[in-house]
Amino acid sequence: MPARESAGLEAVGSVAVRTFAAHQSIDTARTRAVRHAATGADTDRFADYDDDLTGGQLYDPDAEYEPDPEYAATLAPDAARQRRERVGPTGRPLPYFPIPGPVSEHGPATIIAMCNQKGGVGKTTSTINLGAALAEYGRRVLLVDFDPQGALSVGLGVNPMELDITVYNLLMERGLAADEVLLKTAVPGMDLLPSNIDLSAAEVQLVSEVARESTLQRALKPLMQDYDYVIIDCQPSLGLLTVNALTAAHRVIVPLECEFFALRGVALLTETIEKVRERLNPELDLDGILATMYDSRTVHSREVLARVVEAFGEHVFHTVIGRTVRFPETTVAGEPITTYASNSVGAAAYRQLAREVLARCHAE
Ligand SMILES: Nc1ncnc2c1ncn2[C@@H]1O[C@H](COP(=O)(O)OP(=O)(O)O)[C@@H](O)[C@H]1O
Ligand SMILES: [Mg+2]
Numbered sequence: 001m002p003a004r005e006s007a008g009l010e011a012v013g014s015v016a017v018r019t020f021a022a023h024q025s026i027d028t029a030r031t032r033a034v035r036h037a038a039t040g041a042d043t044d045r046f047a048d049y050d051d052d053l054t055g056g057q058l059y060d061p062d063a064e065y066e067p068d069p070e071y072a073a074t075l076a077p078d079a080a081r082q083r084r085e086r087v088g089p090t091g092r093p094l095p096y097f098p099i100p101g102p103v104s105e106h107g108p109a110t111i112i113a114m115c116n117q118k119g120g121v122g123k124t125t126s127t128i129n130l131g132a133a134l135a136e137y138g139r140r141v142l143l144v145d146f147d148p149q150g151a152l153s154v155g156l157g158v159n160p161m162e163l164d165i166t167v168y169n170l171l172m173e174r175g176l177a178a179d180e181v182l183l184k185t186a187v188p189g190m191d192l193l194p195s196n197i198d199l200s201a202a203e204v205q206l207v208s209e210v211a212r213e214s215t216l217q218r219a220l221k222p223l224m225q226d227y228d229y230v231i232i233d234c235q236p237s238l239g240l241l242t243v244n245a246l247t248a249a250h251r252v253i254v255p256l257e258c259e260f261f262a263l264r265g266v267a268l269l270t271e272t273i274e275k276v277r278e279r280l281n282p283e284l285d286l287d288g289i290l291a292t293m294y295d296s297r298t299v300h301s302r303e304v305l306a307r308v309v310e311a312f313g314e315h316v317f318h319t320v321i322g323r324t325v326r327f328p329e330t331t332v333a334g335e336p337i338t339t340y341a342s343n344s345v346g347a348a349a350y351r352q353l354a355r356e357v358l359a360r361c362h363a364e
Contacts, residue, residue, distance in 0.1 A: 089296065089320040090309050097318075097355035099137075106140045107225035110361055111232065112287065113249035115273075118265055119236035122255040122292035124151045125327050126353075127233040129346075130253075132336035133354035135189040139228040143185075144193045146216070146245050147235035148200035153192065156185050157334030160196035168198040170219045172205060178223050186335060191227075203240050212240065213280050217248035238272050246276040251287035251361075256308060258294045258301040258323075263311060287360065289316045290353070293323040319353040322346070 088094030114123045114130075124147070131141045144167060145152035150160030160166070170181045170193065183192045206212040220230060232245040246252065252273055256262045270286065277284040289312045295301045301323075309316050322345060330340045337346045 088318045089294065090291070090305060090316055090318055092309070092318065094318055095359075097352060097359050100139075100355065100358045102138045103228065106228050109142070109224045109227040109230045110251065111220065111230045111249045112357075113232045113234055113242075113245040113252045114255065115234045115242060115245065115252050115269070116254050116256065116266075117236055117238045117242070117269060118257075121257045121262075122290070122321065122327075123236075124155055124233050125330075126253065126255050126290060126292065126321070126350075127152055127231050128155050128330075128336050129338060129350035130353055130357065131190055131229070131231050132187045132338040133347075133350045134229050134357070135187050136338060136351070137354060137358070139189065139358075140226060141190045142182075142193065142223060142227045142230045143190065144216075144220075144230060144232040144245075145195040146199070146232050146241055148195060148197050149235070150194065150196045151331075152233040153194040153196070155331050155334065156192055156336075158183060158192065158194050160194060163194055163196055166198055167193045167195045167219075168202050171199075171202050171215050178219070187339065199241070206240055206244075213243050213247045213276075216244040220248055238268065243272070243276060243280075246273060246284060247280045249281070250283055251285045253287050253290055253317075253357075255290045255292045255321075258291055258304045258308075260300070260304065262304055263307065266311075286315060287357075290319070290321065291316065292321040294320045295323045317353065317356055319349060319356050321349050321353070 086093055114127045116123060127143055131143045135141045143152060143156070145160075146167065150158075153160045153163075165176075165181050167181060169176055170178060178193075181193055183194055185192050206215055209215060211218075216232075223230070232249065234242045234245050254266070254269065256266070273284065273286055289308060291305050291308060294305060305320065324344070324346050326337055326341050326344050326346045330337045333340050336350075337344060338350060341347055
């Protein structure tokens with residue numbers, strides 16, 4: 001209730017969205033204290049890895065060439081070899097992903113489902129930061145929190161418990177306009193369809209609906225012209241909510257943590273994607289496997305990444321997201337890494353991912 005009452009209305013495209021000031025109202029001193037308490041233990045371990053790119057090397061998108069030296073530097077100790085041989089962390093030649101030009105018109109949206117039934121692999125982190133990086137490049141972005149845990153909403157500074165209208169209502173209540181649910185985030189050009197625990201009821205209630213797999217697709221339809229990208233943060237399961245996300249989507253991104261059991265369960269996931277493509281959504285494409293939490297200093301991480309590339313070849317994004325404590329910090333701060341630590345290697349990685357996604361979408 002309080003969140004709705006304090007929310008203003010603002011017009012975006014043909015829809016009005018509620019403004020939400022939660023992010024700005026966070027008490028900075030308290031946040032910093034919490035941040036330290038939450039991450040202090042790991043800070044030393046990653047100290048050399050997480051430093052901002054200081055010494056005059058601020059992020060300058062125009063200064064990039066093949067391979068992006070700033071990005072390669074995050075992948076030490078192989079950075080020198082990578083530069084010399086022009087290979088990326090996945091062991092393949094690293095293509096140049098151009099800085100995207102501005103767009104004068106928006107829509108219709110490309111819908112991306114961020115999907116892996118395993119939890120803790122970086123779905124929510126990738127949704128927030130890919131979205132924020134695309135918005136920085138002038139794209140209009142809608143993020144859909146499709147996990148009853150509401151982690152995406154929390155990560156953007158929204159308290160899901162205070163919301164009385166969420167994506168759940170959009171799914172279940174015929175006649176409810178999307179603009180009653182939309183929240184504007186602190187990132188210009190990026191909006192959010194928030195969720196909370198209410199969404200867990202939808203999984204049960206949808207079972208008896210007609211065309212239950214395409215409920216989200218129908219709900220998103222009126223918004224398609226207002227956005228360039230819609231990114232759906234899926235819950236860690238292959239249940240009906242995830243099938244709804246896959247039915248609505250044009251493309252799927254599967255984040256994989258560079259850990260020993262990363263590939264476990266991926267066969268089941270690709271099978272599910274295949275089934276949805278055959279039966280419900282012929283447009284669906286497995287866009288890519290995104291390696292996350294990569295630590296090039298461990299042989300283990302490098303081996304896992306090599307296995308992933310062996311298994312999925314060109315489906316693996318050239319962009320690899322390194323492991324850094326900056327990401328857990330951003331959740332506490334309630335903002336994307338692109339604004340929280342704009343010059344960090346993590347922000348640079350998600351900007352490169354955004355350019356790679358744009359390049360892949362335009363290549364078709
Ligand atoms: N590249 C990364 N390096 C370090 N920690 C990360 C990274 N990506 C995500 N995390 C952290 O790992 C945890 C799980 O990530 P999250 O994005 O919530 O995964 P999922 O949505 O798949 O469950 C979170 O605490 C997040 O801050
Ligand atoms: Mg999540």
